[in-house]
Amino acid sequence: MAVSRRQVILLGGVGIMGAGAAGAAAVPWGSVEAKSASKLDDRQMPRPYAAEFTQPPVLKPTSVGTDPDDGARIEHYTVTQRAATARILPRLGTPILGYDGIFPGPTIEVERGTRTTLTVRNQLPATHPAHGHVLATSTHLHGSASLPQYDGYANDVTMTGFKKTYHYPNYQPARTLWYHDHSAHFTALNVYSGLAGQYLIHDPQERDLLPQGEFDVGLTISDAMFARDGALSYDDRSRSGLWGDVILVNGVPWPRMKVKRRIYRFRMLNASISRSLRPYLRSGEPLTIVATDGGLMPEAVTVDNWRHAGAERYEVLIDFSKYKAGTRVELRNRSNENNRDYDHTDKIMAFDVVDDPFDTSDPTWNTLPTVLVPDNDVMGLTSSMAVKKRTMRVKRNDKTNLWTLDDQSWGQIIASGFQDVFAQVGLNTVEEWEFENKSGGWFHPMHIHLIDFKVISRNGRAPFPYEVGPKDTVYVGEGEKVKVLMRFGPHQGRYMIHCHNLPHEDHDMMTQFRVGLKANEDDPWDPIQAARPEFDDD
Incomplete structure (x- = not known):
């Protein structure tokens, strides 16, 4: 572990507490003995x-x-x-x-x-x-x-x-x-x-380049731990994070999927509240990443594995034409530092290759694209465009057990009448921000609302090749410094920045920035008052 x-x-x-895919059909479960976080009887695992x-x-x-x-x-x-x-x-x-x-x-x-x-x-x-x-x-x-x-x-x-x-x-x-x-x-x-x-x-551009329909598959990946009665247990280890022993894909534990002998596109969302992943194919074959959080990358990137934090999305192509019918291809997980791992958290799901027919007039069936969107506006940003550079230090207060961003918490934002901000930025201006992880012993997926950003450096070096695409969430590992570049717009008003290890966000690792408007200026886009909920009398 x-x-x-x-x-x-x-x-x-x-x-x-509970989560899962309501209405899932009964399946022929077996029993498995494993060290685990769940309190289930072995027959229920x-x-x-x-x-x-x-x-x-x-x-x-x-x-x-x-x-x-x-x-x-x-x-x-x-x-x-x-x-x-x-x-x-x-x-x-x-x-x-x-x-x-x-x-x-x-x-x-x-x-x-x-x-x-x-x-x-x-x-x-x-x-x-x-x-x-x-x-x-x-x-x-x-x-x-x-x-x-x-x-x-x-x-x-x-x-x-x-x-x-x-x-x-x-x-x-x-x-x-x-x-x-x-x-x-x-x-x-x-x-x-x-x-x-x-x-x-x-x-249209995405439709021309990438598989569609049944070959365009969403994978929402999460992890869970279960109480003896089948409900989900919740143990966030003093607000440091929750790491379950059961990996769910679309609410199903470690599922198996039948795939035809062609290229598939998988929209992989890590919806775990704390766990990060390092996916790879057990067969050793490479995977092709074609899109990040904000869509298509300038060029496709071939990887053996990648680091995938909570809330990040990567669109991945897997070529099953390389395998004979009857082959099982496993999507596995090598994990990352500062996760908690159990016997089967090294597995995500399996693909069973079948010889069923498909339409070969669709060129995406056997084409791995190389050039995608070389002229993306976000990826065209350069540091020379930045009108300001800022550093945000990601910390934990061991006395209060609270997480902070530059010593600021969401509680302070509330106490200020929602006026305090980490940054006051101009509409359509470019800034360079550095996230510095000073917390020790944890990683932090940092998410900035409203905008897409470009990762320009990681620990003073180039970002990982699979990060070279428009992003809105970035993995900041223990002791790491990550610089990102972004243009603020097209809207004015207040938006949040926070860690997407969600127990961290809740306690209390979230702040905000303001675009265009000044503090206490009349705000027609007030995020709390401008569009109130209504009584639901339906």
Whole structure:
């Protein structure tokens, strides 16, 4: 088990909660004996590669309209947050909180330039069934350049019995986004309970270059630990992080998927609240990364493995034409420093190659692209464009057990009436920020809302090749210094910066920046007041 010294001395209480893929079919589980974090009877422990792979349903719009001002297409969607029971264990149900009662929530797919509204109805219990906190929620579309009042600001919460309609412009290039709860101080518990789903933007360039349809596959990867009764245990080890012993893909433990002998595209989202991954193929064959958080890279990158933190998205091509029918190809996990690992956390899922026919007139079946988007605006930024350079030190206070960003916490932001900021930036200006990890013993996926950034250096050297694409979350390992470059826009207002190890974010590793406006200036985009939730009388 890989455990750092500081993690060994940190102890945390255990509560009970639930997540999983509600409605999953019963599967022929076997028993497995393993050292684990779960308290399940051995007969209840899921067995790697015993369950069939599933994908969440694609959400259909409730209606479609046209913007009267410019004729743009508008699609209207609705999801309902509610409690449900998932079947992810042999004979035990697992309570969850889910969008439409499933985990992951339904996938939303839109074309670039099509605007959407997403009405989120909070029909959850008034308080969390296991932990007792008020289930007020805030939905963040991670990776979207949304207006502040639709960005899922942590204190812009919707209470049980209310609903909020979010507006998304979808003008950004094709990419894999995800929507998840972002309520202040309870993001980790709520996301761990199941409040997460993928949201995809397509465009013609991406459609021409990469596999589509059944060969374009979303993988939402997370980890979990189970109580004896089948509910999820929650042990964040004194707020340092939660590392479960069961790896879930789309809410299914270590699934197996049938694949045809051609190239597939996998949209890999690490939705774990703390665990990072280092995926690789057990066969030793390389994988091709074609897109990062913000969409297509300038060039495809071939890797043996890569470091994948919580909230990061990588779009990966795997060529199954190299394998004979009947071959099993395993997607494995080498893990990273400062995770906690168990007997089977070195496995993610398996692919079983079959000889079924497919359309070979589609050129993506056997073509691994090389040049993708060499003229991406974000990747064209240079340090000479930066009007200011800033350093953010990522720390832990061993006396208070709180995490801070440059000695600032979200509690201080609240106390300031939400006016204090880490940075006051000009609209459409370019800045260079350095994240310096001074916490010792932990890694931190740092996420900046609103913008895509370019990673320009890691510990004074070039970034990893697979990071050379537009990003919104960056892995900052123990003792590392990472520099990023970004242009602030297109909106004005207040946006968050935080660690995406979600127990860190909740306690209290989050701050904010302000674009354009000054402190206490009249703010028509106030993230809490500009678009209030409504009573849900439907």
